[in-house]
Amino acid sequence: MRATLLSTLTYLTVTIAALASPTLHASGASGMGKVDLVVITKSESRMALLRDGKILKQYHIAMGDLPAGHKLKEGDQRTPQGRYTLDYKKSDSAYYKSIHISYPNEEDKLRAKALGIRPGGMIMIHGQNPKSSLSPQQAQQYNWTDGCIAITNAEMDEVWKVVDEGTPIEIWP
Template sequence: MRRLLLSMAFLVLAVPLYTAAMARVGGTEPPALRPPDQRADLIHVDKSERRMTLLRNGHVLDSYEISLGADGDGGHKQREGDERTPEGRYVIDWRNDHSIAHLSLHISYPNAADRARARAAGEDPGGFIMIHGIANGWGWLGPLHRLWDWTDGCIAVTDAEMREIWSRVADGTPIEIEA
């Protein structure tokens, strides 16, 4: 029993320390953007299906199973810390190749309506909503990360999928996120 308790105590301490250390490792050589005719001109996210689809001229380029914010079924993001993934139309407005979650593409949340709604409620709308890979150091989880919604409101895919998405999505690409 004592050995079990010591092992559990070690895990409780080791996992956060490992995660914090690996978060600083970030930065991987990103793949090059594909030629324009091979890039998405729209990203569609269906939260209820946990699916993100890259489209070009209405045709599917690829589709991915995703994890969402920990309150993935709670509706549209209302404020900082609610762990909800926003709903609506946004754009990919910048990318981060030194992300704590492999690579990441920033979603332009909050828009003017999101800021107004939060201001009326006296709250901060939050931000830094991304499409990203798995937290650095945890990439070995691969598709297991999809067993639960674990992000703070972002859209997560495997690291290999993130590399593919990175190469097919240019800044300025619209993204539609629906319930």
């Protein structure tokens, strides 16, 4: 219950701060130092980088083709919802660079087992699709991933510098 209350308070803090600061692309992230929380708000296609409860930078994101709702099974084109960890970085990703999200967690695995389905995995924050004919800005206007969270390569370089392995991520509806 305490974790749920803390998550709800974090969500409210991020939402209020986002309303007060509607700019999604502030100055470069390189001088901001390390972040201690990443928050994704799926309904707003937004990723926020926080430290000590304060938003340091926000990005417009692309997600899976069917972003509404929690990811239930492999191939459903959904981005999961809940609290996870950014557990490792992959510098040789097929989508520029990527940071792995620890989906599925134990709750996701239990749900999938009860439903007799595979929960899927390999959900990442990553850069652009190198095969896309669209510019980075055009591609970000569409949900095109298989459930991952996509930002431009330039933005991925910023995030890469300020997000360490082990940083928590909360993914909200």
